[in-house]
Amino acid sequence: MYTLDANIFVRDASPGDPEHAVCHALIAQLYQRSTMIVLSNLVLAEITGALSRSFRDPIRARLAVDLLRDLHTIQLIPLDNTLAQAAAELTADRALRGADAVYVAVARRHGCTLVSLDREQRERAAPVVRVLTPDAALAELEGGTR
Amino acid sequence: MTATTDYDHALELIRRLDRPTQARLVAQVVQELANERDAALRRSHEAWTRLAELREEFRRLGPVSPSAGEQLDLDRQHRADFLEGKIRE
Numbered sequence: 001m002y003t004l005d006a007n008i009f010v011r012d013a014s015p016g017d018p019e020h021a022v023c024h025a026l027i028a029q030l031y032q033r034s035t036m037i038v039l040s041n042l043v044l045a046e047i048t049g050a051l052s053r054s055f056r057d058p059i060r061a062r063l064a065v066d067l068l069r070d071l072h073t074i075q076l077i078p079l080d081n082t083l084a085q086a087a088a089e090l091t092a093d094r095a096l097r098g099a100d101a102v103y104v105a106v107a108r109r110h111g112c113t114l115v116s117l118d119r120e121q122r123e124r125a126a127p128v129v130r131v132l133t134p135d136a137a138l139a140e141l142e143g144g145t146r
Numbered sequence: 147m148t149a150t151t152d153y154d155h156a157l158e159l160i161r162r163l164d165r166p167t168q169a170r171l172v173a174q175v176v177q178e179l180a181n182e183r184d185a186a187l188r189r190s191h192e193a194w195t196r197l198a199e200l201r202e203e204f205r206r207l208g209p210v211s212p213s214a215g216e217q218l219d220l221d222r223q224h225r226a227d228f229l230e231g232k233i234r235e
Contacts, residue, residue: 060204117215
């Protein structure tokens with residue numbers, strides 16, 4: 001199972017982005033293999049915010065997350081008190097940024113590999129969870145090791 | 147706790163039924179579970195197809211600057227800098 005940072009989904013939705021191809025290929029591989037992607041529901045606001053502010057298109061931004069929620073590979077976890085407390089401890093101990101820590105907390109709780117384009121997030125999360133870049137995750141999937 | 151109690155109660159009731167009725171009940175539950183899964187997969191497939199269309203629509207909106215990915219990074223960095231007092235309003 002994987003936890004994907006919002007930066008993967010946002011790049012997947014942005015065909016003009018230099019990282020679009022790899023992010024889309026990763027999400028497509030996970031979908032085709034029915035591999036679960038476990039996420040905090042925080043991801044929804046991060047995706048819509050970035051898409052709406054960048055494209056200035058709130059309707060499509062909302063549609064994007066409505067569709068993501070319907071994918072059978074997406075499992076959304078509520079950002080409840082336990083998860084918030086775990087994220088708070090990670091921000092203190094690993095000097096992660098607030099939202100970044102929520103992804104790490106979800107990955108740790110559910111035994112997922114965290115995939116992110118954010119180097120700082122990966123480096124600071126590495127002692128706590130398994131972390132990969134989208135390229136590495138895709139290579140791993142295509143290599144059939146997971 | 148409630149879920150466990152409900153489950154145990156349901157099991158107790160089912161055990162009082164004759165075997166043919168138990169079998170019919172199990173078959174019906176299995177069928178309903180399968181139908182739910184089929185519906186979820188159908189919804190997922192429709193969403194996947196619509197997401198591909200949405201990507202094309204975003205593509206047609208043309209290149210934006212900052213891109214959505216850059217916007218997310220900027221927003222996160224801005225918030226962190228603001229919280230840490232590195233920038234002011």
